[in-house]
Amino acid sequence: MANSDTPLKVLVTGATGYIGRRLVERLLTDSTIAIRVLVRNKNKLQAAVTDKVEIVEGDTFDEECLKLALEGVDTAFYLIHSMGSDKDYQDLDRKSADNFRRACIAAGARRIVYLGGLGVKESASKHLMSRIETGEILSEEPDKIQTIWLRAGVIIGSGSASFEIIRNLVQKLPAMITPKWVKTLTQPVGIEDVLSYLAACIRLKEDADQIVDIGAETLSFKDMMRQASEVMGLRRYLIPVPVLSPRLSSYWLILFTPVPVKLAAALVEGLKSETTLQNDNARRLFPEIEPASYRKSVEYAIEELEQNQVVSRWCDSSGNTACDIKDYDNPAGAILRDIREVELNNISPESVFSSVCSLGGDQGWYRYTILWRARGFIDKIFGGFGLNRGRRMNGEVRIGDALDFWKVADVKTNKRLLLYAQMKIPGKAWLEFDIHEDKLIQTAHFLPRGVWGRLYWYSVLPLHYFVFRDLAKKIVLHAKEI
Numbered sequence: 336m337a338n339s340d341t342p343l344k345v346l347v348t349g350a351t352g353y354i355g356r357r358l359v360e361r362l363l364t365d366s367t368i369a370i371r372v373l374v375r376n377k378n379k380l381q382a383a384v385t386d387k388v389e390i391v392e393g394d395t396f397d398e399e400c401l402k403l404a405l406e407g408v409d410t411a412f413y414l415i416h417s418m419g420s421d422k423d424y425q426d427l428d429r430k431s432a433d434n435f436r437r438a439c440i441a442a443g444a445r446r447i448v449y450l451g452g453l454g455v456k457e458s459a460s461k462h463l464m465s466r467i468e469t470g471e472i473l474s475e476e477p478d479k480i481q482t483i484w485l486r487a488g489v490i491i492g493s494g495s496a497s498f499e500i501i502r503n504l505v506q507k508l509p510a511m512i513t514p515k516w517v518k519t520l521t522q523p524v525g526i527e528d529v530l531s532y533l534a535a536c537i538r539l540k541e542d543a544d545q546i547v548d549i550g551a552e553t554l555s556f557k558d559m560m561r562q563a564s565e566v567m568g569l570r571r572y573l574i575p576v577p578v579l580s581p582r583l584s585s586y587w588l589i590l591f592t593p594v595p596v597k598l599a600a601a602l603v604e605g606l607k608s609e610t611t612l613q614n615d616n617a618r619r620l621f622p623e624i625e626p627a628s629y630r631k632s633v634e635y636a637i638e639e640l641e642q643n644q645v646v647s648r649w650c651d652s653s654g655n656t657a658c659d660i661k662d663y664d665n666p667a668g669a670i671l672r673d674i675r676e677v678e679l680n681n682i683s684p685e686s687v688f689s690s691v692c693s694l695g696g697d698q699g700w701y702r703y704t705i706l707w708r709a710r711g712f713i714d715k716i717f718g719g720f721g722l723n724r725g726r727r728m729n730g731e732v733r734i735g736d737a738l739d740f741w742k743v744a745d746v747k748t749n750k751r752l753l754l755y756a757q758m759k760i761p762g763k764a765w766l767e768f769d770i771h772e773d774k775l776i777q778t779a780h781f782l783p784r785g786v787w788g789r790l791y792w793y794s795v796l797p798l799h800y801f802v803f804r805d806l807a808k809k810i811v812l813h814a815k816e817i
């Protein structure tokens with residue numbers, strides 16, 4: 336360990352994901368720690384941290400980059416998973432964990448801290464099984480490196496997938512037909528407590544490997560929905576039915592919550608089995624942390640949403656589909672385009688940029704809301720995100736943010752916003768806003784995939800004509816009022 340005057344070097348992987356982003360912000364409050372992050376695209380990092388941390392760009396499949404990232408590191412946080420990938424994510428997760436452990440040992444790191452899922456192998460879903468395997472691989476050589484493996488079930492925080500599901504169901508449905516799994520027991524934990532446990536692992540005075548289950552009180556999902564509705568001041572009715580298959584339950588989630596089909600199916604699969612603490616190591620090793628009740632965590636999450644202070648969301652990570660791959664921020668290869676130009680007539684580029692950055696979410700897309708909603712609905716039917724993801728914060732965008740069915744692929748303050756389409760379409764699409772001194776140029780770019788791609792583009796051309804024409808005009812009109 337470094338002497339007490341030298342800051343302890345800590346590596347945070349997954350620093351553009353839900354947990355990692357928040358952990359970096361938490362660790363920045365500790366001046367005895369020097370933070371290094373390993374990220375696949377450094378442009379995705381929030382501005383508040385970029386000049387306060389050391390950044391290594393790359394991934395866990397690149398040996399050289401791991402070597403660089405781990406040099407001189409005492410504690411290495413492993414906050415990565417490959418679930419969003421189209422490839423076999425279990426295999427990727429195994430390789431990634433194996434590479435990471437080997438690289439940590441080679442670099443002489445003292446400790447790996449990993450956050451996995453709560454639950455037992457016997458009833459584990461495919462996703463949880465992969466999380467368990469990752470923990471096992473990371474802790475495969477206890478004589479060479481110590482691993483602290485935290486295990487959490489449902490995490491309650493603004494923007495977490497579980498919380499967003501509960502919040503959306505409770506807000507949108509006065510009465511709910513509920514499947515059997517709402518009686519399954521779990522021990523949710525607030526995100527602030529998760530961060531406290533993770534941060535406390537750095538100074539833990541234990542040399543042996545540890546598996547630490549974390550969570551607050553035991554509740555069923557029904558209790559969680561009921562308490563959440565009480566916190567939100569809403570009266571809700573839950574009507575249990577004996578048969579509601581996992582498949583039907585996931586369709587239910589797709590329709591009423593922001594999660595896409597793959598994630599909904601994985602979550603429902605996970606909800607079928609109990610996720611309660613299997614050990615009391617959290618109390619033994621971290622007696623100073625008293626986890627907040629579920630109700631308190633819900634209150635806190637809602638407060639963050641109301642104050643427009645959401646640091647990270649479940650859809651921050653790229654799932655190997657955008658933003659971690661650099662080509663997504665360049666639509667030059669597109670071959671079909673809809674270009675609109677609107678004169679600014681003395682409206683400042685700053686105001687136009689603000690107007691562009693307020694698109695989506697509750698604010699919507701100015702006109703033809705019904706068409707945007709219909710497009711979102713069709714996207715949901717085909718397994719996409721639809722419009723339900725909304726936006727992280729009003730008025731602020733950063734690269735990697737989800738914005739309805741788009742991902743923010745590039746932001747140049749007062750000059751450019753580039754959105755990459757994550758909707759289900761036969762090709763690749765971008766929506767670009769280029770702001771000049773005297774005009775706004777809005778371009779919809781499309782790279783069709785085969786004949787279906789071209790048919791799609793030409794069939795929606797009449798709709799695009801009105802929607803895109805009016806969008807550009809309205810952005811400038813709105814800028815006038817800013």
Ligand SMILES: NC(=O)c1ccc[n+]([C@@H]2O[C@H](COP(=O)([O-])OP(=O)(O)OC[C@H]3O[C@@H](n4cnc5c(N)ncnc54)[C@H](OP(=O)(O)O)[C@@H]3O)[C@@H](O)[C@H]2O)c1
Binds near residue numbers: 355376413659
């Ligand atoms: N969130 C929860 O509710 C929850 C609950 C229980 C346990 N956990 C555990 O917490 C850990 C972190 O989860 P999370 O929710 O923060 O995940 P997340 O939001 O999906 O973020 C995953 C992060 O990993 C990065 N990443 C993926 N593959 C990588 C690779 N090969 N090399 C480098 N970076 C890579 C992603 O980068 P890009 O941004 O480039 O995609 C992203 O930053 C996981 O082990 C998860 O099982 C989470």
